[in-house]
Amino acid sequence: MSNTRGKTTGFLLVLQASFMVFFGLFVDYDTGAAARNGNVTKTDGHGGHELADYYPMFQDVHVMMLIGFGFLMTFLKKHGFGSIGFNFLLTCYVIEWATLVNGWFGLIGSPSTKIHVNILTLLDADFAVATVLISFGAVLGKVSPIQLLIMATFEVVFYNLSFWVGVHVLGALDIGGSMFIHAFGAYFGLSVSRVLYKTHHTTNPKEGSEYHSDMFSMIGTLFLWLYWPSFNSAPALGNERHRAVINTTLSLAACTVVTFAVSSVTNKKNKLDMVHIQNATLAGGVAIGSSANLIIHPFGALMTGSLAGILSVLGFRYIQPTLQRVFKLHDTCGVHNLHGLPGILGAMISSVVCAVASVEVYNDSYPVVFPHNRSPGTQGGFQIAGVVTAIAIAMAGGAITGFFLKLPIWDKLLRAELYDDSSFWQVPEWGDDSSLAPSDGHEYKKVDDEEVKTSDPDSASLEEKPGLEEEDAALQQSTE
Structure with missing residues (x-):
């Protein structure tokens, strides 16, 4: 295969030029960032402190995208540059593209024709980034840069469709994105991976780790673990944000303890599996997402994290090999076990928590947390409808995207180029002549x-x- 430099370069430059045109036509500053007009009071309900309220959370989420997700995917022994480098590229590309697409969907039913950018707009763009990076994990090392960029372009549109139907039409509650970020991203990526499946995806000796690559991956795990409470609590304020931070931290702690226990007990030699420690320890953050701001109580947060740890480890140990063998569903990073299954678990838990909610328990928080004026049981039902909708749109959108990526106009990786940086990166140990880098053993x-x-x-x-x-x-x- 010839290097995709020409196609990738052309795609990026054309899209960047288009972004500048679209931003010029449709995007402007929100009132909090625009020129002062003598009246410094805000009309967005945040008392003029929007930046102070959300910027620290936005930066925490930013760290998760660039360092957390980036380093988490460096476990492949010959794909470190591609994992963290393409993660960086996708993050920046999707921030721009999602700002536009999120904004256009936000204009539905609005008399305005302008997308007004503020710190919340950037935070929402980062949530779209997270969705794409989750899908990236399912196809890691199996697609070329141009295919990654096209996948991201399609996915942001389908992500917004899922979010608009699930949140604005169905009214599902999902502050931490268990359904519309994690489950959606996982099943979108898995659907793309299934359509692109080749037998040699599963038999390549480079689809593995080394001691030092696993250490780098743990850096990503620890950054994600540290900042996950910000991810789940960022859209909230006041008591709801405080409660989301507490619930997420407790869920992550319980998940980590249980992961260590279950990982060793599922091994015949009673040894820990580094794949479980890198990934399953984070499942508690995914599972608590939909109910992070709800009154689940501290013991409920611990129970959620514990269940997520068990489910994720069993997914890596038993479910993933079965899906690969029976359904030819290859998942490089195991996103189904970290994001897909815990995302479904999170939706189910939120359904139960919503069904038993009452004004007596929530007091003045009730209209803030449950703004749709529904009975608790009805809201519980819509939680299930929300996750079903997210998965259905993700799988359909992923299949459409996958078939588009199979068109002969896009460069596809040959067997010897899978999970290998040498096709697209100058690998230092081979000096200036990267053509000598080994790619087939x-x-x-x-x-x-x-x-x-x-x-x-x-x-x-x-x-x-x-x-x-x-x-x-x-x-x-x-x-x-």
Whole structure:
């Protein structure tokens, strides 16, 4: 395959030029960021403190997108540059695209023709970024940069459709995005992955980790764990935000404890699996999302996190291999176990919590948390309807996107290029001549400016590996 530099460069430059045109036509500052006109009071209901209220939370979410998700996906031993680099690119691209698409959907039923940007607009764009990055995990190492960008372009539209139907039409409550971010992103990515499935996706020896790559991945885990309370509580204010922070922290703590316990007990040698520690420890943050601002009580938060940890570990250990074997559903990062299953669990828990809610328990918080003037039982039913809607739109949208990505006009990765940075990145250990980077498990040498395969590394002789004799002699001398 030829490098996709030309197509990717053209796509990015054309879209960036289009973004500038669209922003010029449709986007303007909100009143809190516009020029002062003598009246400094705000009309958005936040008393003029919108930036102070939301900017710290926005920055926390930003850290999750760039460091948390970026490093979490560096576990692949030959795909570290692609994992964190393309994560960076997708984040910046989607912030711009989602600002437009989110804004256009927000104008539905509004007399305004302008998208007014404020700190909440940027926060909402970051939530769209999270959805795309979750889907990115399902196809990690299996698609080219141009395919990633096209997938993100489609997904932001389907994400907004799901959110608009689920939240604005059905009135589902999902402050932390269990349904419309995590479950949606997981099943969208899985649907794309299924459509693009090839047998060699599952048999490539580079789809694995090394000691140091797993350590880098744990950096992402810890950043996500630390900042997840901000993610779940960012849209709220006052008591509801305080309650969301408490519930999320307790759920994450319980989830982590249970993950360590279940990971070892499901191993025949009673050993911990690093994949579980990197991912399942975060499932409590996903599962508590839909009910983070509800009065679930501290014991309820602990129970939610515990159930999420058990479900996620069992997903990695038993469900994922079964889905791959029976349904040919390949999931590089295991997003189904971290985001999909816990997202469904979160929707079910929120349904129960809504069904038993009462004014006596919530007091003045009741109209804030439940703004649709429904009975508790009715709201519980709409919670289930919300997650079903999110998954249905995600799977349909992902299938459409996947078939579009299969068109011959887009560069597809060959078997030797899967899970390997050398196709798109200059890999330092190979100097300036990146064409010599290994991509299929064999060693190469250069003969008359052409790449020639010499041997399989496991059966190479000393003559085929210059320098080994000298290294052995030096080692023997140092030993003596």
